[in-house]
Amino acid sequence: MDSLLLDSFVKLLGEVSTPAQVRALEAGGPVDPVWSALSESGFLDALLVESQGGAGLDLSDVAPLLLALGAHAVALPVAETMAARALLGAAAVEHPGGPVVLADFRAGPGGLVPTAACSTHALADMGDCLALFAIADLDTRRPGIHGSLALAFGDVGSAPRLAEIPRPAAGLRAIAAVIRAASIAGAAGRVLDMTVAYAGERLQFGKPIGKQQAVQQQLAVMAERSVAARMAALIGCSDGLDPRPAIAAVAKQVTSAAAIEIANIAHAVHGAIGISEEYDLQLFTRRLHEWRMADGSESWWAARLGEWRLQSSDASSVDYIRGIECA
Amino acid sequence: MLENFQLHRLPAEDEALRAPLRQLLAEHLAGLPLSQRARSWMGFDASLSRRLGAAGYLGLTLPRRYGGQERSPFARFVVVEELLAAGAPVAAHWIADRQSGPLILHFGTEAQRDRFLPGIARGELYFCIGMSEPGSGSDLASVRSRAEPVDGGWKLNGQKIWTTNAQHDDYMIALVRTSGTAADRQAGLSQFIVDMRAPGVVVRPIRDLAGDEHFAEVFFEDVHLGEDMLVGQEGAGWAQVNAELAFERSGPERIYSSIVLLDAWIAHLRASERMDGSTATLVGRLTAELATLRALSVAVTARLAAGEQPVVEASILKDLGTAFEQALPTLIADDLASHPAETPADELVRTLAYVAQIAPSFSLRGGTREILRGIIARGLGLR
Numbered sequence: 001m002d003s004l005l006l007d008s009f010v011k012l013l014g015e016v017s018t019p020a021q022v023r024a025l026e027a028g029g030p031v032d033p034v035w036s037a038l039s040e041s042g043f044l045d046a047l048l049v050e051s052q053g054g055a056g057l058d059l060s061d062v063a064p065l066l067l068a069l070g071a072h073a074v075a076l077p078v079a080e081t082m083a084a085r086a087l088l089g090a091a092a093v094e095h096p097g098g099p100v101v102l103a104d105f106r107a108g109p110g111g112l113v114p115t116a117a118c119s120t121h122a123l124a125d126m127g128d129c130l131a132l133f134a135i136a137d138l139d140t141r142r143p144g145i146h147g148s149l150a151l152a153f154g155d156v157g158s159a160p161r162l163a164e165i166p167r168p169a170a171g172l173r174a175i176a177a178v179i180r181a182a183s184i185a186g187a188a189g190r191v192l193d194m195t196v197a198y199a200g201e202r203l204q205f206g207k208p209i210g211k212q213q214a215v216q217q218q219l220a221v222m223a224e225r226s227v228a229a230r231m232a233a234l235i236g237c238s239d240g241l242d243p244r245p246a247i248a249a250v251a252k253q254v255t256s257a258a259a260i261e262i263a264n265i266a267h268a269v270h271g272a273i274g275i276s277e278e279y280d281l282q283l284f285t286r287r288l289h290e291w292r293m294a295d296g297s298e299s300w301w302a303a304r305l306g307e308w309r310l311q312s313s314d315a316s317s318v319d320y321i322r323g324i325e326c327a
Numbered sequence: 328m329l330e331n332f333q334l335h336r337l338p339a340e341d342e343a344l345r346a347p348l349r350q351l352l353a354e355h356l357a358g359l360p361l362s363q364r365a366r367s368w369m370g371f372d373a374s375l376s377r378r379l380g381a382a383g384y385l386g387l388t389l390p391r392r393y394g395g396q397e398r399s400p401f402a403r404f405v406v407v408e409e410l411l412a413a414g415a416p417v418a419a420h421w422i423a424d425r426q427s428g429p430l431i432l433h434f435g436t437e438a439q440r441d442r443f444l445p446g447i448a449r450g451e452l453y454f455c456i457g458m459s460e461p462g463s464g465s466d467l468a469s470v471r472s473r474a475e476p477v478d479g480g481w482k483l484n485g486q487k488i489w490t491t492n493a494q495h496d497d498y499m500i501a502l503v504r505t506s507g508t509a510a511d512r513q514a515g516l517s518q519f520i521v522d523m524r525a526p527g528v529v530v531r532p533i534r535d536l537a538g539d540e541h542f543a544e545v546f547f548e549d550v551h552l553g554e555d556m557l558v559g560q561e562g563a564g565w566a567q568v569n570a571e572l573a574f575e576r577s578g579p580e581r582i583y584s585s586i587v588l589l590d591a592w593i594a595h596l597r598a599s600e601r602m603d604g605s606t607a608t609l610v611g612r613l614t615a616e617l618a619t620l621r622a623l624s625v626a627v628t629a630r631l632a633a634g635e636q637p638v639v640e641a642s643i644l645k646d647l648g649t650a651f652e653q654a655l656p657t658l659i660a661d662d663l664a665s666h667p668a669e670t671p672a673d674e675l676v677r678t679l680a681y682v683a684q685i686a687p688s689f690s691l692r693g694g695t696r697e698i699l700r701g702i703i704a705r706g707l708g709l710r
Contacts, residue, residue, distance in 0.1 A: 060334075189329050196707050210709040219707055220700035224647050227332055231626065232619045234334040253615035299608050306611030309593070310602050316590050318412040318583075321618045326336070 006064045012041050013072040019280045025075040026147045031118045035099060038078060047086035047241065054089065059178070063237035066179060067230070070186025070291075073283045075149055077101045077115045079179040084123045086241055087130065091165035096121045096132070102176040104295075105131075105156055114180075114287075114294050116151035117142060124156070125172035132163040147286055150294075168241065174248035177295040178236035181251035184291050185233035187284045188226040188255075188262045194281060195222065195266045202271075215269060222265040229258040235325065246324045249305035256298035259288040328706055331640050332626040341402040344384070345409055351382060352413045362677040364414025365587040368421045368580050369541045369685075371495055373453075376420035379410075380450025385424050389432060394445030400631040404579060404624070411583035412590075418492055418541075423447045426574040427454035427500050430518075434559030434567050439520070443498070456575075457487040457501030457521065457545065458568070465698050468512045468565065472503040474519060474552060481505070481557070483521065483550040491692070493543035494532045496523055500571075502564050516564035520556045521547070537684045570636050575693050577627045577641035582620040582648035584689050585655040588682045589613065591675050592659045599669050609658060613651075620648050639706035642699040649689040649696070656683035 016037045025031065038044055046062050048054020066079045077099050084100040098120030104110045106127040116122065122133045139154030168175065196219055199210030209215050236243065236251025263285040267274045274281045292298070314320040355375055356364070363370060379385050387403045389395020396402070410417050428447045431439050446452030463469045472485025483503060493499065499521045507515035521528065527550035532540035559567050596606060627644050630637035660679055663671055690696045704710055 192329075196709065199709065210704075213701070216704035216709050217697065217700045219709060220646070220703035223328060223703055223707060224643050227329055227623065227643050228616075228619050228647055230329050231332055231334070231622050232615070235618065235622055238334055249611065250615045250618045253612060254619045257612075298612070302611030302615060303604055303608040304611065305614050306607030306609065307602060309610050309614050310596060310607065315594070316412055317586060317593070317614065317617055318408060318621075320614065321621055324618055325622060326342075 006068065009043055009065050010068050012037065012043070013068055013074060017072040017074045019073075019283055022073050022075050022283055025118055026149060031076065031099065035076060038076070039097070044078065044081050045085060047082045048089045052089045054086070059237050059240050063182060063234055066182035066237065067186035067189065067233065070183035070188075071190040073187065073287055075115060075118065077119055079182065080115075080176070083175055083179060083241055084121075087123065087168070088132065088163065088165060091163075093132070093163045093165055096162070102172050102179075103153060104171070104173045104176070105153070106171070110153070111293060112143065112148075112150040112152055112290070114148075114150045114290050116140070117149040121162070122153070123172065125167065127167075129164045129167050130172060131161040132165075133159055134162060148290060150290060170242055170245045170248065173295055174243050174245050175241055177248045177252040177301065178233075178243055180291050180295045181229075181236045181255040182233040184255040184259045184288060185226070185229040187288055187291070188229045188258060191262055191266045191281065191284045191288070192222055192226045194284075195219065195269050199269055209269070218265050218269060222262055225258040225262050229255045229262070244324070246305055246308055249301040250324065252296055253298045253301040253305065256292040256301070259292040263288045328639065331630065331637070332623055333629065334622060335625050335629045337401050337405060337625065338399070341399065341405045344402060344405050347382075348384060348406060348409050349413075351378065352409065352415055356413060356415060359414070359416075361414070361587060361591050361674045362681050363416065365585075365678045365681050366416060366539070367411055367414050367584065367587065368417050369491070369539070370416025371418045371492060372416040373419045375416060376450035376453075378450070379420065380448060385420055385450045386428060386444065386448025389428055389444055389448055393432070393440050394448035396448075400628045404628045408579050408583070411580055412586055414587040419453050419495065420447070420450045422456055422491070423452060423454040425578060426456070426571050427498075429574050430500060430567065430571050431558065433570065434518075436555070438555060439558070443520070452498065453492070453496040455490050455493045455496040455499045455523075457490060457499040457503075459489045460486055461488050465695050467502070467568070468516070469509045470502055470504060470516065471509055472501065472547060474503045474505050474517065477551070480554045481519065481552040483519065483527075483547045483552055485547050487545040489533070489542050490545050491542050493523065493545050494530045494540070499523055499545065500558060502568050505561055513565040515562055516568075517561045518558040518564045518567050519552050520558060521550065521552065525550055527551070535685070537681050569638065572694065573636045573638045573641050574631075576645040576699075577631060577637060579621070579624045581645040581693075582617065582624055582651060584649075584652040585682050585686070588659060588678050589617075589655055591678055592662070595669075595671050595675055601666070601669070606662070609662060613655070613658070616651055620644070620651055623647065639703060642694070642702040642706075645693065646690075646696055646699045646703070652689045653686045656686050
């Protein structure tokens with residue numbers, strides 16, 4: 001994609017999603033100033049076709065933007081809203097303007113939905129269609145996790161459906177998982193940068209701890225896992241807004257599994273300061289844990305992918321994987 | 328560092344290499360048991376290497392004037408992936424095709440290129456790598472084998488060890504000291520092409536824990552090396568070796584060493600009609616990891632195609648890849664042994680045992696895990 005576009009997006013996030021602003025949103029601060037700035041930027045319409053006022057970009061085009069969202073611990077569903085606007089737009093439904101989360105109501109209430117507490121709408125997979133709800137109309141619950149903006153949804157019941165649109169072949173969970181995978185990968189890269197920088201500054205035994213081989217080896221592992229997570233996210237973003245489920249499975253399995261190892265190494269290297277509220281690391285590692293569980297954890301996706309693999313006619317793993325990556 | 332791995336699609340003209348190569352392999356490998364296929368790039372079959380060379384699958388990236396195909400590293404990726412997936416015994420040409428050829432192309436003289444590259448591309452000239460010595464493993468700069476200038480060339484004395492396939496190969500590219508002492512470290516090292524049949528070269532195969540003789544120790548006693556056997560600049564051996572190691576570490580063989588076992592286990596699961604949750608979860612996890620590793624391997628290939636030496640990227644790929652390769656026999660052994668009612672075929676059991684036994688070598692050969700992580704840490708700016 002155009003690096004100017006990415007640069008201006010990163011600049012915008014640097015202004016509207018500073019650590020102080022993330023903390024303010026988590027504390028229940030106003031959404032509107034941040035959301036207005038994002039709306040006015042036009043980036044929320046990146047995936048909307050040009051005839052509807054969008055930029056007409058493909059998901060793979062905006063992959064760097066999705067990574068940047070994770071790298072800034074953005075507390076609002078920016079990528080989800082981009083996807084929702086494109087899906088609604090494709091069905092000629094006007095989008096609601098506010099922050100939209102993606103949810104899966106097929107088997108009753110699913111898991112926690114990050115950022116839903118500061119969102120206005122949910123676009124939900126109902127099994128036979130996608131339905132748009134106002135979150136205020138839904139039965140919701142905040143489980144009381146410190147700092148989390150996630151909501152649990154109760155039974156939909158007779159909550160009014162503001163719109164019904166065709167369901168993508170893979171449903172909504174696949175695209176939600178791909179978006180989440182990109183957030184994880186972006187946050188992983190940021191946490192790696194923070195941890196490497198800290199290891200270069202923190203002096204113990206008369207030298208930076210980053211000069212200790214034991215610490216270097218841990219940071220190398222962290223870099224490897226961050227590289228793998230980023231590639232898995234790119235694979236996820238390579239198949240558009242209706243990704244084949246196997247693509248989503250690769251993306252979310254690998255990123256979710258990497259998320260925890262990356263968070264753990266980051267905290268191990270930072271020591272006690274990383275546990276403190278005032279230090280920014282926790283903004284990212286708390287999210288890595290939340291995002292890892294959202295939209296299906298590593299084992300949920302692994303079980304699906306394993307079933308598809310065992311049912312496929314491909315004798316060799318290379319052929320099966322080529323089928324995922326090349327189609 | 329993270330941005331150096333981008334998603335690439337293999338070009339269609341390179342994908343087109345697969346089908347005819349598959350046919351050749353199906354013919355040549357018919358009846359080769361799984362446990363032999365699992366040896367893959369440790370398995371020696373000169374007739375296969377010559378056949379691959381004749382069909383144009385070797386020396387793919389070498390210029391046509393030296394007998395190569397003048398194709399991109401992506402073409403080589405496709406061919407190597409097919410060879411490994413089939414478990415083809417490719418050891419004969421493996422090192423020559425992967426690194427000795429490119430090394431001679433980059434650093435060798437025109438005469439050396441004319442002399443060696445066409446034979447490499449035909450699958451007829453086989454090379455081994457003379458790096459490790461009894462006192463020099465990870466600390467490669469401490470090598471003591473020494474070439475001294477004499478009339479008309481050099482006189483080589485010393486010893487190499489753990490040299491893969493030395494007993495079968497025609498030439499070794501050896502890293503030896505040409506000036507100074509071991510205390511001078513990276514300075515004063517040079518690379519030579521050593522004729523393995525020259526007087527004074529003695530090779531003793533070493534038996535490994537799986538019953539094979541895939542590596543050997545090599546002794547040099549007053550071996551005469553012509554002036555024309557020095558590769559590149561005298562004293563530049565260290566830089567050349569590191570360029571060579573980028574080739575050695577960047578290929579898909581660092582993710583596919585256990586692929587024959589993985590596919591055999593999946594075939595067993597299908598035959599057993601086993602698809603419970605924990606089985607599917609394990610299959611899916613391994614599939615997701617392998618898909619990501621493959622994309623990373625293609626990404627490193629793209630750096631090679633751009634003319635770079637992706638030293639740090641190759642180290643990341645190799646460390647991730649060998650961890651995967653080593654996890655496979657551990658996980659599959661646990662899976663099979665926790666389903667005692669199933670009776671896996673003896674051939675699967677043999678294949679599993681072989682891979683489990685040889686797996687520790689995956690993170691030794693081509694640079695240990697600790698050395699690779701040190702290179703990555705340097706790439707992170709930590710050293």
